[in-house]
Amino acid sequence: MGDLVPATAKPKEGPSSIQCPMLTSTNYTVWAIRMTLCLKVHKVWETIEEETTDVEKNNMATALLVQSIPETLVLQVGTLDTAKKVWEAIKTRYMGVERVKEARLQTLMTDFDRLKMKDSETIDDFVGMISEIASKSA
Template sequence: METEKNKESTVGLNYPMLTRGNYTVWALKMKACMDAHGIWVAVSPKDPKAVVEEKKDKMALAVIYQGIPEDILLSIAEKETAKEAWEAVKVLCQGAERVKAARIQTLRSEFEAMIMKEGESLDDFCLKLNGLVTNIRTLGDEMAEAYVVKKVLRAMPHKFLQITSAIEQFGDLEKMSIEEVIGSLKAHEERLRGQPDASGGTNQLLLTEEEWRKKDKEESKLLD
């Protein structure tokens, strides 16, 4: 009689709560807890042909309900057995994980293919790039700041060669923030607008190798 009371009390225990990204760990913990209290057989009986005790099945179903958020609970509310409910949660979570992984892959491909086009403003390019990075991180994929910084430098058109070279040579890309890099690029862009070309326009002047080296040293001071 005491054993039955102990089993019935398992419904009131604090079981792990399922979240968007912890299904595998959640399932392992739930299985261990339910197995320890003798109700895991309702989900995965040793003999597939054996009839599960109604009380154990209801207890297991109640435990599953306790460990899932409301949106998933509403999705599986029509399942009548613990086994059916467990399988439904598995399909929902693993299916969502596959969709998420595919979405991350698509966004990463777009990120890698991004190149700032001639005539495109730096603000517009950075806005699109930051949007992709935010979406990727929101989906749970880690994208290091240094990785984004290096991508921005690679994506710049030729007119930014001077400043990107200076940043790569004299800056610590592993510690630099994307805001610092964009700030340096914007400062360089503003200086370019004030440099008239031979025809009176505002394009960048062609420089000798010695002049490039001198300007690289000047640009590097921005990073000190």
């Protein structure tokens, strides 16, 4: 087990220990919230909100964004010259995916609402259809 540190102990000076979240194909919304906080903690969020001429802050924000995305996405946004452009490129790519998911979920909810057991179906058949819709929606 690790050593216990009293609550009154001062944190060590040096680089921040805050880690950026990793973006996956399914967590864009949560990633964006966490990344916003991470960029605010590092005092570089304004480079995303409004394109700034502060090269140091832009480089820090870009570095934080790039370390939190998959390699394949790094290759796609690597040529962009500002953190704001990188953020917008990521947002555009993943918000489209979110809209497709929402539309698909709406379709599945409609299918569920219309689902009725036919006289010729067994309970197992009907349960199978419900399970299929539940699996697809998950």
